[in-house]
Amino acid sequence: MLKPVTDKVRTLWTAHALDYIREPGLRVGRPVRSTDGRWIVGGWTAARFIPGTPEHRGDASVLAAVKLHRATVGLPRPDFLDARTDVDAVADRVAWEEHEVPLEETKGGRWFEVLAGARRPIKLPSQVAHGELLAGLLFDGDDIPGVVDFVPYYRPGEYGAAIVAVDALAWGGAGRDLLERWAHLPEWPQLLLRAVLFRLASNALNPRSTQASLDGLRAAAREVSGVL
Numbered sequence: 258m259l260k261p262v263t264d265k266v267r268t269l270w271t272a273h274a275l276d277y278i279r280e281p282g283l284r285v286g287r288p289v290r291s292t293d294g295r296w297i298v299g300g301w302t303a304a305r306f307i308p309g310t311p312e313h314r315g316d317a318s319v320l321a322a323v324k325l326h327r328a329t330v331g332l333p334r335p336d337f338l339d340a341r342t343d344v345d346a347v348a349d350r351v352a353w354e355e356h357e358v359p360l361e362e363t364k365g366g367r368w369f370e371v372l373a374g375a376r377r378p379i380k381l382p383s384q385v386a387h388g389e390l391l392a393g394l395l396f397d398g399d400d401i402p403g404v405v406d407f408v409p410y411y412r413p414g415e416y417g418a419a420i421v422a423v424d425a426l427a428w429g430g431a432g433r434d435l436l437e438r439w440a441h442l443p444e445w446p447q448l449l450l451r452a453v454l455f456r457l458a459s460n461a462l463n464p465r466s467t468q469a470s471l472d473g474l475r476a477a478a479r480e481v482s483g484v485l
Contacts, residue, residue: 258286258306258405262297270335272296274385274407275304280328283321284309284395286405306351307403309395315422315431319439321402322390322421326414331384334411346389349410350460353453364466365457368478374456375485379444379451381413388455389418391424412451419448423456426480433480446485453481 262268272288288296289303296302338346350356354376360366389412395403410416422439425431436449456474460466 258304260302260304262300262302265297266337267335268302269296270337270409271407272302272304274329274409275404276333277332278325278328278404280324282324282401283328284401284403292341304405307395307405309397309400311392311394312396313425313429313431314396315425315429315435316438317396317402318391318394318421318425318429319394319435321394321404321424322387322418323391323415323442325387325404326384326417329385329387330414334383334385335409335433338411341407344406344462345455345459349388349412349455351458352454353412358462360367360458360461362461364463365461365471368475369457369461371449372457372478372482375450375482376454377447379413379447381415381444383411384414385409386412386417387413388417388420391421391429411447413444413448415442416448416451418442419445419452420455421476423449423452423481425472426477427456428470433483436480438482440484446481447482450485453478 275285275287278285284306284307286304289305290296291298351358360369389408389457395405422435425435460470460474
């Protein structure tokens with residue numbers, strides 16, 4: 258699979274991250290080097306093709322997140338994270354009380370305000386965590402899930418699983434029982450809270466967000482509030 262390169266630093270980091278993963282429970286679209294060892298040639302990068310399509314498999318997706326983050330514990334923090342100013346990067350910092358910006362009430366800010374007061378300190382080590390796994394996780398029948406991209410944040414690994422769960426609630430047809438089945442994960446209620454705050458802040462800050470996306474997040478926020 259060939260892809261044009263728009264951000265060299267991030268492309269090189271992603272190639273390194275996917276090449277780093279060694280987890281028998283995941284299929285990984287590993288990058289392909291050129292004959293002289295490069296991951297980028299003429300503005301293009303290549304990776305091995307992974308068959309499959311995104312599907313609404315809540316538990317399988319959360320499990321994939323747990324396995325992925327178990328396999329990426331040793332990845333160093335990406336240097337480019339501090340320079341990110343895109344909507345999702347800002348929303349992540351807002352959710353984790355590292356930054357404060359006004360949030361449009363009618364686009365998620367009101368729900369954010371209601372839930373934010375329930376935040377408590379989380380005592381888990383930070384690591385590279387995937388913030389968009391559900392959208393890019395590929396299923397192919399009974400085969401194990403496939404991972405073809407990596408959108409990094411530097412948070413507890415279980416945060417990546419919490420984002421998957423919140424996304425499954427908001428847009429994947431999952432219910433509160435999904436949250437309850439994974440309640441054994443450390444700091445699960447607080448990580449779910451951070452995940453839904455992250456998505457609410459992103460929706461409120463995104464000028465292209467839709468009513469449908471907000472409706473899904475409202476449903477997710479109600480379910481998360483029920484397990485706090």
